Amino acid sequence: MKPLVVTLGDPAGIGPEIVAKAWRRRENEKLMPFFAVGSVAxxxxxxxxxxxxxxxxxxxxxxxxxxxxxxxxxxxxEVRLGQPDQAGAQVTFSALEVGVKMALHESASALVTAPVSKEHLYKVGFTFPGQTEFVADRCGIAPDQTVMMLAGPDLRTVPLTIHIPYKDVPSALTLDLIISRARVTAEGLRYNFGIQSPRLVIAGLNPHAGENGAIGREEIEIIRPAVKQLQSEGIDIQGPFAADTLFNPRARAGYDAALCPTHDQALIPIKTINFDNGVNTTLGLPIIRTSPDHGTAFALAGKDKADEGAMVAALLMAAESVHHRQAYKKIHAL
Structure with missing residues (x-):
C-alpha cells in the first residue's frame, strides 16, 4: 500500500511541529507510513x-x-517561527500542488494537509477561499459537488454555507444546495467511513427551527422540501431540528452526521466536543483528503506547546478512509 502524503503547511506555523510530533507517535498509534512535503528548514x-x-x-x-x-x-x-512571510507562503503553495498531484496520481494513498495562512497565500497567487476549494479544483471537481465535513470521535457535522456573512446565508441556502450537500455527505459516509446506511439530520436556520413560520420561513419553504426530496431518493434524513438541542449526547446517538445551515452551527459543537482531535475531511473527491481542524497558531510556533492530537487524528482518519474505500470498491465490483 502506498504511504500517505502530508503537507507541512505554513513553515512559520505549528504545522512542521505537529507533523514531527505525530511521527514520534507512529508506533504507539500504529500510524500508516507517511512522508512530508515542505522545507527541511x-x-x-x-x-x-x-x-x-x-x-x-x-x-x-x-x-x-x-x-x-x-x-x-x-x-x-530563512524560516522564522511565528513570523510568516511570502517566501514561506510560496513553499506552502508549492507543497499543496505537489501533495495533491501525488495523491491524484496514486503515488500516495491519501492527502493530509497541515494548517496554512490564507492571508499570506493570497499574496503569492492563491485565489481560493481555502484548501478545500483548492484541492477540489485541482481534482477537477466543482466546489458545489464537494462537502467539508468536520469529524471527531463523538460527532460529524457539515456546514451547508461556509465563509460568507450571516446576512447572505438565507439567500445562499437553496433547495439545490441542501440536496447536493446531503447526497455527497451520504455517499461520503458510505465510501470513506464504511457506514452502509448513513443517518443524516439537518438543523434549522432560525431559532427553534422557525417555530412553524413564527420566526422565519426558511424551514418551511426551503429545508423541509429538500428533506422530502432526499427521502424520496432513499436517503435517511430527518429535520429540520432546533440547532440548540441537536448536539447533546442523546441526540447525537440518533445520527451519523448533522447538516447545518451556517458555518458556526457546525463548527462550534465539533470544536467544543472534539477540540483536540477534530478533523476536517473533504467528501466528494477522487482522492482522500483530511486536515487537523485548527489553524496555524503562529503565537505557539517554536515554543514546543502545539498539541499534535488533531494531526494524529487526521492521519488515522486518512488511513481508515483508505481501507473503507478499498472495501467499498470490492463490494461494488462484485
Missing amino acids: SLKAASDIPVKVIHHPDEALRYFDQALPLFEIPSLA
Missing part, C-alpha cells in the same frame, strides 16, 4: 527528529521507521 527549526530527504514517494516505506521522509520544497528564505 521548517522541520529543523521546529523539531530535532531525524529527517530523510526522499526523491520518490516509494522511498518513504524504506525510511519511515528511522526518520521522517521528506519530499523537499526548498525555501528561498
Whole structure:
C-alpha cells in the first residue's frame, strides 16, 4: 500500500511541529507510513527528529521507521517561527500542488494537509477561499459537488454555507444546495467511513427551527422540501431540528452526521466536543483528503506547546478512509 502524503503547511506555523510530533507517535498509534512535503528548514527549526530527504514517494516505506521522509520544497528564505512571510507562503503553495498531484496520481494513498495562512497565500497567487476549494479544483471537481465535513470521535457535522456573512446565508441556502450537500455527505459516509446506511439530520436556520413560520420561513419553504426530496431518493434524513438541542449526547446517538445551515452551527459543537482531535475531511473527491481542524497558531510556533492530537487524528482518519474505500470498491465490483 502506498504511504500517505502530508503537507507541512505554513513553515512559520505549528504545522512542521505537529507533523514531527505525530511521527514520534507512529508506533504507539500504529500510524500508516507517511512522508512530508515542505522545507527541511521548517522541520529543523521546529523539531530535532531525524529527517530523510526522499526523491520518490516509494522511498518513504524504506525510511519511515528511522526518520521522517521528506519530499523537499526548498525555501528561498530563512524560516522564522511565528513570523510568516511570502517566501514561506510560496513553499506552502508549492507543497499543496505537489501533495495533491501525488495523491491524484496514486503515488500516495491519501492527502493530509497541515494548517496554512490564507492571508499570506493570497499574496503569492492563491485565489481560493481555502484548501478545500483548492484541492477540489485541482481534482477537477466543482466546489458545489464537494462537502467539508468536520469529524471527531463523538460527532460529524457539515456546514451547508461556509465563509460568507450571516446576512447572505438565507439567500445562499437553496433547495439545490441542501440536496447536493446531503447526497455527497451520504455517499461520503458510505465510501470513506464504511457506514452502509448513513443517518443524516439537518438543523434549522432560525431559532427553534422557525417555530412553524413564527420566526422565519426558511424551514418551511426551503429545508423541509429538500428533506422530502432526499427521502424520496432513499436517503435517511430527518429535520429540520432546533440547532440548540441537536448536539447533546442523546441526540447525537440518533445520527451519523448533522447538516447545518451556517458555518458556526457546525463548527462550534465539533470544536467544543472534539477540540483536540477534530478533523476536517473533504467528501466528494477522487482522492482522500483530511486536515487537523485548527489553524496555524503562529503565537505557539517554536515554543514546543502545539498539541499534535488533531494531526494524529487526521492521519488515522486518512488511513481508515483508505481501507473503507478499498472495501467499498470490492463490494461494488462484485
